Amino acid sequence: MTSKRIGNVEIVEISELKEGALLINGLPDVGLVGSIAASFLAEKLNMYDIGYIDSDLLPPVVVFHKEEMKMPLRIMSDGSRAVLLSEVALPPEALAPLARSIVEWAILRKVARIISLGGLPTPNRMDVEKPEVGGLGVLKEDREFLKSHGVRTLSEGFLAGIYALIAKEAYRRGQSCIILLAESHLNYPDPGAAASVLETLDKLFGVSVDVKPLLEKAEELRVKLRELMRRTTETLRVSNKGYEYTPPLMYR
Amino acid sequence: MAYDFLNMFRRLREEVERLISELEEYAWGKPLADVREGTLEPLTQIHETPEEIIISMDLPFVRSKDDVKLYVSEREVMVEANICKEVRFEDVCSFYRRAAFRKYRKVLRLPEPVRVSEVRARFKDGLLEVRLVKEKKGVRVEVE
Numbered sequence: 001m002t003s004k005r006i007g008n009v010e011i012v013e014i015s016e017l018k019e020g021a022l023l024i025n026g027l028p029d030v031g032l033v034g035s036i037a038a039s040f041l042a043e044k045l046n047m048y049d050i051g052y053i054d055s056d057l058l059p060p061v062v063v064f065h066k067e068e069m070k071m072p073l074r075i076m077s078d079g080s081r082a083v084l085l086s087e088v089a090l091p092p093e094a095l096a097p098l099a100r101s102i103v104e105w106a107i108l109r110k111v112a113r114i115i116s117l118g119g120l121p122t123p124n125r126m127d128v129e130k131p132e133v134g135g136l137g138v139l140k141e142d143r144e145f146l147k148s149h150g151v152r153t154l155s156e157g158f159l160a161g162i163y164a165l166i167a168k169e170a171y172r173r174g175q176s177c178i179i180l181l182a183e184s185h186l187n188y189p190d191p192g193a194a195a196s197v198l199e200t201l202d203k204l205f206g207v208s209v210d211v212k213p214l215l216e217k218a219e220e221l222r223v224k225l226r227e228l229m230r231r232t233t234e235t236l237r238v239s240n241k242g243y244e245y246t247p248p249l250m251y252r
Numbered sequence: 253m254a255y256d257f258l259n260m261f262r263r264l265r266e267e268v269e270r271l272i273s274e275l276e277e278y279a280w281g282k283p284l285a286d287v288r289e290g291t292l293e294p295l296t297q298i299h300e301t302p303e304e305i306i307i308s309m310d311l312p313f314v315r316s317k318d319d320v321k322l323y324v325s326e327r328e329v330m331v332e333a334n335i336c337k338e339v340r341f342e343d344v345c346s347f348y349r350r351a352a353f354r355k356y357r358k359v360l361r362l363p364e365p366v367r368v369s370e371v372r373a374r375f376k377d378g379l380l381e382v383r384l385v386k387e388k389k390g391v392r393v394e395v396e
Contacts, residue, residue, distance in 0.1 A: 123299075126308070126379050188295050188310040188379075219378065222312035223339055226284050226295055 004108070009101040013051040017075075017082050019110040022205060025102070026085045027162050028232040030119035031184035032225055036194035036214070037117045037201075038085040044209040047076035047083060053101065057094035063087050073098075081207060082111075089231035090162055092238045099165030103175055113142075114170060114177040115205070116163040117197045119184030120154075131183035131193045133200040138170045138177040146178065149204050154181070161236065178204075187233045189225040191218035287350075291357040292339065294331070298360070305366060307382045311356055313337060317375040322382065326365045329382060331358050 003012045017023075026038020041047075052071035063070050072088040090098065106114050122128060134154040137143035146153050159167065163179050170177035180200055184193035195211040202208050214221075284293040294309040311333050314320060319334040333356040340352050366384040373382045 126376055126381060185310075187297050219312035222310060222378070223292070224341065226292075226310075229295060230284060 004105065006097075006101040006104050008057055008097045009053060009055045011051060011053050011101055011105050013075075015050045017050060017077060017109045017111070018079060020112045021077070021109070022081045022207075023102075023106050023111045023114045024081060024083045024201070024207075025114065025116040025163070025166065026083060027116075028086055028089050028228060029161055029163065029236070030121050030181075030186055031188060031190035031193050032229055032232060033119035033182055033184050033190055033193045033197055034117040035085060035087075035228070036189065036191050036221060036225070037198050038083045040194065040211075040214050041198065041201075041207065041209060042076045042083045042085065044213075045078045045081070045207075047078045047081075049074055050077045050082065051075040053084075053098065055094060055097065057091060057097060059088050059091065061088055087228070089228065089235045092235055095162050095165050099162060099169050102166055103169040103173055103177075106170075107173055107175055112176065114166065114175060115201065116166060116177070116179045117194075117201070118163055118179060118181050119186075119190060119193050120181040121186035122183040125183060125185045125190070128183055131190075131196040133180055133182045133196050135200075136167070136179040136181070138167050138179075139174070142176055142178050146204070151180075151200060151204065180204075186236075187229060189222050189229050191215065191221045285351070285353060286357070289355075289357070290351070290353050291355045292335070292353045294333075294356045294358055296358060296360065298363075300363065303386060303388075305362060305364065305384045305386065307360065307384070309356075309358065309380045310378065311375075311380055312378045313339065314356065314375075314378055320375055320380060322371075322373055322380075324366070324368055324371050324382075324384065326368060326387070327362050329360045329362065329384070331360075331380065331382075332356065333380070 001012060001014055003010055024038060024041065026034040028035050052074040054071060054073070058073065061072055063072050073086045076083045076085070084102065103114070120134065133151065135146040135151045136154055136159060137146050143153055159179065167177055167179060180197050182193035182196040184190040191214055195214050198209060198211050285291070294311050297308045299306045307329060309331060313335045314333045315336045321332045323330040335354050335356065338352045338354055362384070365387040367387050370385040371382065373380065
């Protein structure tokens with residue numbers, strides 16, 4: 001077991017991630033899209049814990065699954081791909097230190113690409129049958145990669161929250177990073193959007209999972225994730241998520 | 253006169269109890285469920301335009317609009333909806349280990365009065381949307 005402290009954040013590795021792996025972030029954000037997608041992926045690909053992230057800035061909680069205690073923010077892997085998921089809403093004061101640590105660790109472990117999975121708040125989501133997915137590429141080669149695989153790139157706007165901070169740090173450090181966003185509800189858990197984002201992940205990186213079980217469990221997920229969604233909504237409000245409704249400067 | 257005084261005192265006491273309850277909820281974080289009543293509080297979004305208040309609620313496991321009861325008054329909306337099956341959380345959360353839920357219930361105080369005769373509501377795939385027209389008081393003034 002190795003431990004690395006980056007400021008207020010500690011990353012503990014139970015086993016080392018292979019060089020050249022993909023790091024898939026599924027952190028609580030719009031519609032819990034990333035959280036739902038990442039936890040489904042981890043289960044279907046039989047991923048195991050390879051480490052966790054801890055900090056005094058996180059809520060003072062632990063989580064229990066099948067009688068086993070787990071850290072709420074942990075890294076799971078199947079050898080060639082890693083998933084970072086959080087079972088707690090991330091407090092605004094923890095976002096920047098966490099983002100820096102995640103990118104620092106990705107560079108240390110020579111991660112090929114960071115992929116953040118999330119939702120794009122869509123006011124008329126009720127009338128959207130199949131959510132579309134758009135992508136953001138931090139580096140030029142990321143944008144070209146998205147376009148060459150037929151994924152629509154979002155051309156104008158703001159991104160706010162933990163994924164924005166990860167993107168910022170990746171940009172500063174020259175780390176390849178893509179954000180995939182599916183049209184989703186802002187404040188309701190959205191398994192339909194999570195399924196769309198997983199299908200795009202498969203299209204780009206061959207991470208293949210059958211999303212039918214996810215869609216079949218959609219209502220159950222919507223009921224059981226209500227409390228996490230509510231807590232996430234509170235933190236989204238405080239972390240300037242409203243910027244995503246703001247058109248950016250036109251002349252620059 | 254004595255009756256008026258007692259009535260006023262009763263209303264004052266109810267208002268103080270309501271404020272204390274809200275403060276406790278704020279301090280401790282009220283769960284989105286009433287275990288004693290067997291009801292869940294649905295996730296709700298409220299959006300305002302100059303003309304309307306638009307409320308949406310996420311009601312998974314509610315099968316049809318016939319399972320939804322919607323009551324609207326000038327300053328309040330109340331929604332009750334029947335869940336098609338008993339919902340339990342004991343497999344994911346021991347806080348709810350003896351609880352079973354068969355209904356959603358939510359009462360919302362509106363930020364402005366609305367016209368009760370002009371309410372529209374629709375229900376689709378477990379989502380309820382209620383559109384309320386604001387009661388406008390005032391006159392239009394021509395800008396010179």
